[in-house]
Amino acid sequence: LPCSVFSTSEALSRHVAEIVAAIIRERQAQKATAVLGLPTGSTPMGVYRELVRMHQEEGLDLSNVITFNLDEYYGLKHDQLQSYHRTMHEVFFQHVNIPSENIHIPDGTIPLDEVDAYCEDFENKIREAGGIDLMLLGIGSNGHIGFNEPFSIRNSRTRLCTLDPITRRGAASDFFHEENVPHQAITMGIGTILEARKILLMALGQGKASIIRETIEGPISNRVPATILQEHRDTSFFVDSAAASKLT
Numbered sequence: 001l002p003c004s005v006f007s008t009s010e011a012l013s014r015h016v017a018e019i020v021a022a023i024i025r026e027r028q029a030q031k032a033t034a035v036l037g038l039p040t041g042s043t044p045m046g047v048y049r050e051l052v053r054m055h056q057e058e059g060l061d062l063s064n065v066i067t068f069n070l071d072e073y074y075g076l077k078h079d080q081l082q083s084y085h086r087t088m089h090e091v092f093f094q095h096v097n098i099p100s101e102n103i104h105i106p107d108g109t110i111p112l113d114e115v116d117a118y119c120e121d122f123e124n125k126i127r128e129a130g131g132i133d134l135m136l137l138g139i140g141s142n143g144h145i146g147f148n149e150p151f152s153i154r155n156s157r158t159r160l161c162t163l164d165p166i167t168r169r170g171a172a173s174d175f176f177h178e179e180n181v182p183h184q185a186i187t188m189g190i191g192t193i194l195e196a197r198k199i200l201l202m203a204l205g206q207g208k209a210s211i212i213r214e215t216i217e218g219p220i221s222n223r224v225p226a227t228i229l230q231e232h233r234d235t236s237f238f239v240d241s242a243a244a245s246k247l248t
């Protein structure tokens with residue numbers, strides 16, 4: 001798997017934002033839409049900030065963009081502080097010109113008995129949009145992508161899933177206490193992610209060094225969901241020097 005190493009997170013964010021912008025412009029020249037798969041968490045925030053800057057200062061036009069977010073906590077209202085809806089709007093969508101009807105974020109407020117139909121509809125919307133051109137990913141220290149925790153199956157689709165204790169512990173500070181962290185989330189599946197035409201996984205910091213090594217150099221195993229990306233034909237990694245420090 002190709003892996004580019006950057007000395008700072010700013011340099012990494014600028015580079016990734018350039019790739020996103022290039023795809024948006026290329027599709028625009030063809031009078032086509034650019035379909036993006038988007039993560040939340042701390043890692044991609046610099047990319048969103050850079051895209052906002054490019055829109056505001058350089059006139060980057062995002063009117064042909066369609067977005068699908070990877071995941072959302074289950075049971076959070078959209079305006080709740082930790083909800084990915086709120087984060088995505090505050091950091092990105094509010095500041096750019098993506099038409100609101102083109103924005104799709106899994107809805108964590110769907111009643112339990114409607115979740116399956118809702119998830120199927122989310123998958124249909126991706127298909128109707130023509131599939132995902134570019135999927136950005138972060139990675140959990142346990143190897144999760146989206147909220148596909150260890151032992152998620154390779155063909156999994158968008159669904160309600162249970163969060164791993166490691167993931168809940170990691171989110172504790174965002175929720176002020178581990179008990180407040182939801183136990184479930186709606187996530188795109190591994191099968192959904194693998195259908196994206198191009199995948200770009202980002203990782204920052206020493207805390208990701210071991211999992212980056214396992215993901216790139218280790219055997220493919222459903223114990224580490226991200227290793228399944230080794231089977232995808234256009235996946236690349238963008239990491240900072242700390243996250244790269246255990247690569248051989």
Ligand code: F6R
Nearest residue numbers: 039040041042043138139140146
């Ligand atoms: C969030 C998501 C997760 C995060 C991962 C890393 O939408 O898909 O897989 O990418 O948990 O989170 P950070 O970037 O906060 O280290």
